[in-house]
Amino acid sequence: MQSLPLLSHYAQQAQAKLPAAIWHYLQSDAGNGYQLNTNEVAWQARKLVPRPLRALQxxxxxxxxxxxxxxxxxxxxxxxxxxxxxxxxxxxxxxxCNAQQGQMMVSSLASQPVEVIIQQAQQPLWFQLYWQGDRDRTLLLLQKVIASGASAIVFTVDAPVKQSLMDLPEGISAVNLVQALAPRPIAAGQSNVFDGWMSQAPTWEDVEWLRKQLTVPLLVKGLMHVDDARRAVDLGCDGIVVSNHGGRVLDNTPTVAAMLPEVVSEVGGQCKILVDSGIRSGQDVFKALAMGADAVCIGRPYVWGLATEGAMGVAKVIRWIRDELEMTMALTGVSNLSDIRQVDLYQS
Incomplete structure (x- = not known):
């Protein structure tokens, strides 16, 4: 059983169905494809050793x-x-997601109302938070999504000010957000980066403040350095998503597969550790778990399924990757997720 044919089929179908600008928006990264490719290759470079004849209980x-x-x-x-x-x-x-008995992170930039998304899911969902420029606006959004049934907040910090990379078609917008905070005027001699949009970016003090506002779990998404992971734990955060944003923000970063073991060594067991960026198969999921992750996030593959067959396509992608995870477990002789942690991977 291989995941590549199905995902390749959906990727090809999505590209054929979507306008070129939308396909480019989905697939783009900060390095014209370089970071996207290295993320994927890094997972593939870890090799598995089959363990036949083991009884699976x-x-x-x-x-x-x-x-x-x-x-x-x-x-x-x-x-x-x-x-x-x-x-x-x-x-x-x-x-x-509900049909496949899983969990979903709803984006701050969702194009449908979060309360309707959660209602239709028929289960609490997690909400991914972008900083809204200041604490008051951020708190208003948090209060809205918590009241709608969000069961955890995933604070994305590696894209300090999130802006659309394309002109959105009429009728599509970030419907859950209030009007964007106007950028500060830039005086002569000032920097558009440092004095402009970074003036609205969050800091560690804001993470500490955010933790105090919430009674639900708080995860910080977009950490790659062990010192940042340590600080998040020390501030009481419940989880970390080790991520380079799928290559979409900063080009030429280390891969998540390279940094995950260091983060696990530093804070493993003190908080939940999730990963994303470049996950394309059940084998990739297995390898991430073997390296210490507690769970794995998939991005582009399920959107390929969505673009091709709507909700049914998403369900098929989840099921396909899960099937390959189960097959990988069977062929390596492990019965559950805890057992995967005991598996040694080999670097090619």
Whole structure:
């Protein structure tokens, strides 16, 4: 069983169906494809050793986190403006997530109301938070999503000020946000970066403040350095998503596969550790878990499914990757996610 044919089929179908500008927006990264490719190759470079003849007792892929129990460790990563890709939008992805007994992170830049997405999912969902320029605006958004049924907040910090990389079609917008905070005027001799948009970017003090506002779990997404991971834990954060934003923000970073073991060594067991960026198969998921992750987020692959077949396509992608995870477990002789942590990977 291989995941590549299905995902390749969906990628090809999505590219054929979507306008060129939207396909480019989905697939683009900060390095014209370089970072995207290195993320994928880094997972493939870790090799598995088959372990036949081992008896599998009560084999399963059950994942438990923050009092929630899922059938598998595959979370749908936050992806903005999903109605760009199919009229089902985030609601379709959320319905598929529920059908496959998993969890989804709803983007701050969702194109459908968060309360409707969660209602249609028929389960609490996680909400991915972008800083809204100041604490008051951020708190208003948090209060809205918590009231709508969000069960965890995932604070993305590696894109300090998130802006659309394309002109959005009429009728598609970040419907859950209030009007954007106007940028500060730039005086002569000032920097558009340092004195402009970074003046609205969050800091560690804001992370500390955010932790105090929430009674639900708080995860920080976009950390790659062990010192940052340590600081997040020391501030009481419940989880870290090791991520380079799928290559979309800063080019020429280390891959997540390279940095994950260092983060696990520093804070593993003190908080939950999730990963994204370049996950393209059940084998990639297995390898991330073997390297110490508690769960894995998939992004572009499920959007390819959404663009091709709506909610049904998302469900098929989740199921396909889960099937390959189960096959990889069977062929390496492990029965559950805890056992995967004991598996040694080899570097090619």
């Amino acid at each position: 009560n084999a399963n892929t059950v994942c438990e986190m923050f009092g929630e129990r899922w059938a598998h460790p595959l979370l749908l990563a936050p992806v903005a403006y999903q109605k760009l890709f199919h009229s089902d939008g985030e609601i379709g992805a959320a319905i598929a």
